[in-house]
Amino acid sequence: MKVPWPDIPYQPWRETCSALHLYMQIAGKYRLARTPWVNHSWHATFYVDGRGFTTSIVPDGPGGIEIAFDLIEHAVVGAATDGRTARFALGPMSVATFQARFVEMVRKLGGVADFDGCPNEIPDPVPFEEDRAERPYDGDAVTRFFQASVAVDRVLKRFRTSFLGKVSPVHLFWGSFDLAVTRFSGRPAPLHPGGVPALPDDVTREAYSHEVSSAGFWPGGGPIDFPAFYSYAYPAPDGFADAHVLPEAAYFDTSLGEFLLPYDAVRLADDPEATLLAFLESSYRAAADLGGWDRKTLECAPGQPRRPRRL
Structure with a gap:
């Protein structure tokens, strides 16, 4: 069975791509803040999984918390090792709204939602909580x-x-x-x-x-x-x-x-x-x-x- 290589022209979804990038920065910064440093920042990355991208287990809360971006049903899903789960939908919103929902989800899972609040590797970055412009979601x-x-x-x-x-x-x-x-x-x-x-x-x-x-x-x-x-x-x-x-x-x-x-x-x-x-x-x-x-x-x-x- 051949693996599909879909058409993904950048221009039609560039605003959505920018939003998704910033959303994943927020979740990535949470992992970065809770995980011991591994050479070359390998401790902070995401991995492809069966439905999108995952942080793998972050050492937090009751033992560990995993954050996944489900890009089929379009949701951010959190799972704690004590059995708690939480999720919220991906859709049109601001970066500030995403951060607020993400912080609430981590807290529901028993985690500590304390991380740096400014984007990296982006010219003229706007702190997440101040980025209130509505973003589309394709x-x-x-x-x-x-x-x-x-x-x-x-x-x-x-x-x-x-x-x-x-x-x-x-x-x-x-x-x-x-x-x-x-x-x-x-x-x-x-x-x-x-x-x-x-x-x-x-x-x-x-x-x-x-x-x-x-x-x-x-x-x-x-x-x-x-x-x-x-x-x-x-x-x-x-x-x-x-x-x-x-x-x-x-x-x-x-x-x-x-x-x-x-x-x-x-x-x-x-x-x-x-x-x-x-x-x-x-x-x-x-x-x-x-x-x-x-x-x-x-x-x-x-x-x-x-x-x-x-x-």
Whole structure:
């Protein structure tokens, strides 16, 4: 059975996408405030689940609280480990209204709804409780974005299996609103200059403490007005921008300093999974070869169901 790759043009749902991004920042900041730090901010992310995105269990309240965004029935759902549940509907509202409903839900679950109240990685951020403009909610577009995320998550996880070195989970960063996976060479990186909008430099520098090749998926927004895949290296080795990366639709964006591949080039391909894998693998190889990574030690054959890795 083929996994669907739905059409998700950014412009028709850009206002809804912006709202969903901010809503997930609020829930993500709750997780961030309650969870011990894990390298590269991996403790703060979301994961694709069967109906949308989940925080997994946050250490709070009676033992743990999970927050999930159900993007099929369009609700935020909370579950505590003592059996309590709570939910509220996603729909047209302001960011301030969402925050108030979210705080009320966490408290009903026995949690402590104490977290930073300002967005990250957004120019000119407005504190959540002061953002009272009414936001639209296009449920159909949100569900198609979730279905696209399922397809992308599947390929990123497959790509992840062929790396023996340190590699991140496949997870959604709510600051930049991208689904990502990151490979590490094992070597320290030069101190990052920082300067990410509305993000403390010490967070950025900790995230890029070691050499990486990172790839992922944006629904659109910020510097691009279309859904796209990306791949970059930090630090970028000499010649990286000129590397040959597949498929032909991929290109290096000099303003972003990374390779981009429009989502539609994958969606409309005869074999979307193979097309995306070609982009992931060729851009990684460019970073690893030009950066002098020890590929023989770091890599292995792609994982297969029910087959232990051969030594």
